[in-house]
Amino acid sequence: MAHPKIGNLAPNFKLPDQDGNQVELKAFRNQNPVVIFFYPKALTPGCTTQACGIRDTQAELEKRGVVVFGISPDAVARLPKFIDKHSLNFTLLSDEDHAIAEKYGCWGMKKFMGKEFMGLIRTTFIIGKNGKLLKVMDKFKTKTHHEDLLAELDALGL
Numbered sequence: 837m838a839h840p841k842i843g844n845l846a847p848n849f850k851l852p853d854q855d856g857n858q859v860e861l862k863a864f865r866n867q868n869p870v871v872i873f874f875y876p877k878a879l880t881p882g883c884t885t886q887a888c889g890i891r892d893t894q895a896e897l898e899k900r901g902v903v904v905f906g907i908s909p910d911a912v913a914r915l916p917k918f919i920d921k922h923s924l925n926f927t928l929l930s931d932e933d934h935a936i937a938e939k940y941g942c943w944g945m946k947k948f949m950g951k952e953f954m955g956l957i958r959t960t961f962i963i964g965k966n967g968k969l970l971k972v973m974d975k976f977k978t979k980t981h982h983e984d985l986l987a988e989l990d991a992l993g994l
Contacts, residue, residue, distance in 0.1 A: 839941040839959070839972045846870075846963045849936045851907065851929040854915035859905070859929060865967040868903045869994050871985065873960040874942040878910045878918035878928070882978045886958070887924055889982030894925045896986060900994055903927075909934050909956055962988060970994075 840847055850860040864870050873890070875883040890897075890904055897904055904926040910918075915928040937943040937956050946955040960973040960981070970992050976984045 870963040886978040
């Protein structure tokens with residue numbers, strides 16, 4: 837699966853958030869830059885590390901006008917538990933059928949403990965105010981993801 841092309845409009849989506857409200861990407865066009873990070877599963881060690889890093893830099897992201905969405909194949913019911921347990925301060929979206937992950941090229945073959953399976957591939961997308969894809973981050977450590985994200989935003993002038 838290929839990621840959407842840099843410079844093209846980011847594929848639109850409409851997904852339920854942690855409260856069951858529908859969030860549509862194009863509603864942010866011409867208003868805010870958007871960061872979407874796809875993560876495999878709420879309440880797991882790597883995803884928790886990554887989400888807490890975003891939580892801890894949320895004030896800096898807000899100062900830049902950046903809106904953040906975490907997207908996973910988790911059911912809506914699981915998302916509030918993740919938010920509450922780790923005091924997350926950004927919106928989580930549910931992509932249970934992984935259709936949006938597929939659209940963004942984040943669903944594919946993975947290996948874990950010697951087994952191969954289809955799953956979500958951890959990837960972050962930076963989308964400009966105009967709705968165009970500016971950057972795809974697919975090589976990072978969960979521990980430093982938030983630092984890498986801020987560095988990419990700096991490089992993009994956001």
